[in-house]
Amino acid sequence: MRLQLAQVDARHPAARTGAPPALRALDLQVADGEHVAVIGPSGAGKTTLLQVLACALPPEAGDYRLGDQSPWRLSTRELHRLRGRLFLAPQVPPLPPRQRVVTAVLAGRLPAMGLLASLRSLFYPADIPAAYEALVRFDLDDKLFERVDRLSGGERQRVGLARALVSPAQLWLVDEPLSSLDPTRARQALATLIESAHERQVTLVTSLHQVDAALAHFPRIVGLRDGQIAFDLPAHEVTRKRLEKLYERHEDELGGEAAPATVAEPVPVPVVMHCR
Template sequence: MTIDLYNAGLRHGQVRALESVSLRITKGERVAIIGPSGAGKSSLLHLMATAVQPSAGRLELFGEQPWALSARARQRLRARIGLVHQAPPLPPRQRVVTAVLAGRLGQWGTLQGLFNLVYPTDVPGAREVLAELGLAEKLFVQCGQLSGGQLQRVGIARVLYQRPELLLADEPVSAMDPVLADHSLALLNRHAQANGVTLVASLHAVELALAHFPRVIGIREGQVMFDCPADAVTDPMLDALYANEQFASQPAQGATLAVQIPRC
């Protein structure tokens, strides 16, 4: 088992981001998370990445409870997780090759990591993953010279170079045109299948989620509304998930959602 969530909740001050989320994702699964803006998709991904601690319930990763581990053991666990950010935090003056090789910083010793920041030692490895994303010619370009879509592809390349056991992607193709988005998601899925990697991605585009992922989870206002095989997701379910999106807000504590979609 890769991910187990038991009635997990997450609050940011007085704002409820997630409530009573229970999910089980097994090794090698490929899962898309969809829902309206502010539904809690990013919060769920960051919870799985151990970037934040649940305020209620329990999280287990690889059979371990991260927040019951020592800081050192939790760091070792995090080295097994790769996270693709919607807006990758890449320093503008950092070269693309260095940004990609930084994917393995968590697996290297301090000296090796520092050396690679100055003298990249695996240029062929960085070039190989960048070529898969159509960016081989940007190898020595500074990140500040790239477009938003190109930066997202560098973020994907970094995680592919890392070779994590759990790959989490938070809106990884939001700045790409439809062709590049489709290509990038297909690449992530091929990589996951070929290497037995567990892949979980939050996506705004429902059509991409249904086209590329065998399992789709819909969340709204911090709660799981459905958890289904992609071919079992129906138009009425999607209509209900996104109903009145412009009016979606955090309900008062103890309130129930106006729309309840049964799980598959």
């Protein structure tokens, strides 16, 4: 699914009155089937960007086109149908604590389902094998019938990602998918997500706090700062110098060993990953 933002301003729903927009005059294009990582310091506007792309937040100015459509010019019914082709995974998955994992995973299909089918699926999971196969990919198959409130934070985050694998969506928007995962699980989860996106030929846009993971797994990196794009480059062109400028006054979020200032080479991928 092709995306195009033109001079978009957007304000985070929780922003205080009078606060500047989280996104300012932002231009971005993503081709159908492309995989993009969005990086930048806290408060850069990464989550707001994903909410705009997911048609969950209307721009205050500018234009957003999804494929050949302008979502906010559609009727309510048409917008609902369009949202059924999108999958948004927030950093903290909204998983009801008493719900079984199988039901939580199959909820990835709800945006594309009618009301009656959605209600029926809450009590009678319609495709248990599909949920099981999705959980296998994230090494969670033994949790199929477990209750969500008995999972660890990292397991809940992986259940949230497993929803993408059962969703019929053509666009995956994933916000900080590694925040609750240890380094080993983080590498496994990200590799699974990207491999599945390739298999399904879906467009994938992910915000990442872990710069090393973004550089290692994504061919295109968008650096976001203060609501604007600082750079939009192939991963091999993202140098240490560019990253230091992007994370200026936020060096603790960048991590890794600093490269010499006079060397403009691609950033070496460090072994250590920082999860919050």
